Amino acid sequence: MLENAVFYVASPEACAAILWKTAKASPKAAEKLRITAPELCRLQICDGIIPEPLGGAHADPAWTSQQIKAAINENMDELTAMDTEKLLKHRMHKFRKLGGFEENAQVDPKKKVNMKKEDQIVRTTPNEELEGEVEKLKQQILKAKESSSKPPEMALKDMIEKLKKEVDHEYSEAIKATGLKDRLDMLREEVSKVNSRDQLMNPVIRDKIEKLKDEFNQKLSAAPNHPTLQYKLDMLKEFSKAKSLSDAATLKQEVNKKFNEIMSRPEINEKLEALKAEVQNSGSSSFADLDQGLKDKVLNTRKEVELEMISALKSIGLFVEGVKSNAKVLSEKDSPSVFKNKVDHLNEEINKKIENVVSSSELKNMIELLKLEIARAGNKPDTESKSKIEAIQKQIKQRLSEAIISSELIEKYEDLKEKNSEVEQSSAGADESLQKETKYEEPRLEINLGANSSFAQCM
Numbered sequence: 074m075l076e077n078a079v080f081y082v083a084s085p086e087a088c089a090a091i092l093w094k095t096a097k098a099s100p101k102a103a104e105k106l107r108i109t110a111p112e113l114c115r116l117q118i119c120d121g122i123i124p125e126p127l128g129g130a131h132a133d134p135a136w137t138s139q140q141i142k143a144a145i146n147e148n149m150d151e152l153t154a155m156d157t158e159k160l161l162k163h164r165m166h167k168f169r170k171l172g173g174f175e176e177n178a179q180v181d182p183k184k185k186v187n188m189k190k191e192d193q194i195v196r197t198t199p200n201e202e203l204e205g206e207v208e209k210l211k212q213q214i215l216k217a218k219e220s221s222s223k224p225p226e227m228a229l230k231d232m233i234e235k236l237k238k239e240v241d242h243e244y245s246e247a248i249k250a251t252g253l254k255d256r257l258d259m260l261r262e263e264v265s266k267v268n269s270r271d272q273l274m275n276p277v278i279r280d281k282i283e284k285l286k287d288e289f290n291q292k293l294s295a296a297p298n299h300p301t302l303q304y305k306l307d308m309l310k311e312f313s314k315a316k317s318l319s320d321a322a323t324l325k326q327e328v329n330k331k332f333n334e335i336m337s338r339p340e341i342n343e344k345l346e347a348l349k350a351e352v353q354n355s356g357s358s359s360f361a362d363l364d365q366g367l368k369d370k371v372l373n374t375r376k377e378v379e380l381e382m383i384s385a386l387k388s389i390g391l392f393v394e395g396v397k398s399n400a401k402v403l404s405e406k407d408s409p410s411v412f413k414n415k416v417d418h419l420n421e422e423i424n425k426k427i428e429n430v431v432s433s434s435e436l437k438n439m440i441e442l443l444k445l446e447i448a449r450a451g452n453k454p455d456t457e458s459k460s461k462i463e464a465i466q467k468q469i470k471q472r473l474s475e476a477i478i479s480s481e482l483i484e485k486y487e488d489l490k491e492k493n494s495e496v497e498q499s500s501a502g503a504d505e506s507l508q509k510e511t512k513y514e515e516p517r518l519e520i521n522l523g524a525n526s527s528f529a530q531c532m
Contacts, residue, residue, distance in 0.1 A: 074110040075137070076125040076259075080118070081108040111259055118171060120148070124263045126277040136275065198239065200301060206232065207308050214315055224319050229312060236309040243302035251292040256285055276441040324391075331385040341378065348374055419485050430472055439469050 074080065085103035086096045093101070113119045123144050126133040155163060198206070210225070210232055217224040248254050263278055293299060335341060348370060357363045363371070430436055443465045450458035 074113065074119045074121075075123050075130055075141075076110055077129055078110055079108040080113055081106055111255065122259070122262065124266070124275070124278065126275070127280055133277075136277075198235065203235075203239070203305075210312070223323070224315060226316075226319065229316050229319065233309065233312050233316060236305055236312065239305050240302065240309055243298055243305060246298050247293055247296040247302060248289065250296040250298065251289060253285060253289055253292070260285060276438070276445075279441070327389050328386065328391075331389065332382060335378065335381050335385060341381075344374055344377075415489060419489060422485075427473060436469065436472055439465060439472075443469065 083091075083106075085099040085106060085108070088102040088106060089098035090096050092098070107113065107116065110119065110122045114122055121144065123137075123140050125140075126136055130137040152160065152163075210228055213228065214224045248257055260278070260281055264282075293302075296302070336345075351367060351370070352363070355363060355367060357367075360368070360371070443462065446458065446462050446465060450462065454462070
């Protein structure tokens with residue numbers, strides 16, 4: 074059946090007139106008759122539900138016809154594979170089971186494959202007991218912080234897992250309380266069908282998901298269990314943050330341990346002490362005053378220690394992106410960390426502008442239209458399809474360009490570009506020949522114009 078289709082023997086108005094002697098009771102009659110696609114599917118009168126676009130099948134006949142075609146082909150493939158005898162038995166069984174049910178009946182294991190799995194019973198902890206456990210763990214974490222020791226990792230991990238299950242259960246109860254469970258189940262079924270056929274998500278289904286999400290968020294505060302849900306969410310966030318800090322502290326200890334192991338090696342110690350003595354004997358007050366040979370020794374030793382440290386960090390599962398060398402000490406205002414923060418801030422501003430444009434209904438529709446055109450074109454698009462796709466892509470890029478090319482952002486970008494050249498010059502050191510000999514690659518700044526945004530992922 075189509076999603077919005079109905080099936081009945083007597084119309085709701087006729088049924089109401091017979092049972093309640095008035096056609097005004099037709100809504101009540103319709104509810105009792107169970108004439109909608111989801112209800113008839115649950116009663117096994119219809120075999121499945123074919124999704125419709127927003128507004129009904131007539132809103133997009135072409136897309137609806139494709140869905141009907143897919144459903145017919147899928148079922149015909151299954152039925153044509155049966156021989157005549159099996160097909161007749163299948164047909165008889167289908168009609169014989171209509172209108173009847175049996176409680177606790179044993180089901181053939183082969184038929185269980187396509188049946189809905191039983192909902193797992195989630196055993197939740199009473200609120201008073203959970204609050205007691207939460208307070209106890211909080212005290213343990215507080216004591217560990219005061220004594221500068223590690224918090225109870227296992228207890229923290231177990232509590233986070235328990236709170237996740239509790240939050241999931243509370244969300245399920247809130248969905249039931251807001252009366253949105255049936256719509257959610259229907260949407261899940263539609264999405265699973267699309268995923269099973271490796272099709273593109275239809276814009277209509279996306280809109281349904283967004284609307285259901287918005288409606289749920291609006292009704293959530295009125296749900297009876299909202300205070301409990303909020304409390305459990307807050308606790309989950311708090312303990313997740315505590316675990317992250319604990320993991321970071323553990324990682325820091327491991328890194329320091331590896332560094333100390335490297336620096337305590339006899340061969341490294343000997344080299345460092347010898348180098349230190351040579352530098353002191355040279356009488357130089359800064360790195361720039363050293364002779365070329367001593368400069369090479371300092372840099373080579375530093376490079377050796379850095380390579381050892383990189384190898385040690387990789388052994389504990391850490392990936393080192395690169396080691397940057399600064400031959401000259403920069404001022405705090407122009408330090409790389411401060412400069413990096415400014416670049417990150419500019420990236421955030423640019424990404425935010427792109428996200429605002431991408432989240433607009435106009436651009437969303439254009440992106441979905443582009444996806445549909447690409448899907449329709451297939452592997453061998455014709456000239457007309459190519460021109461359509463290129464035209465839509467051009468419009469999308471134009472909208473994004475208009476969003477990010479503002480005088481304010483360009484001014485900030487130019488300012489950072491100028492400061493970057495100053496940082497690179499400061500980092501280059503006094504002697505250019507030193508750079509060529511040591512083969513050190515200078516730090517390079519690249520400003521990301523929204524490569525990590527949701528739009529970039531779409532394109």
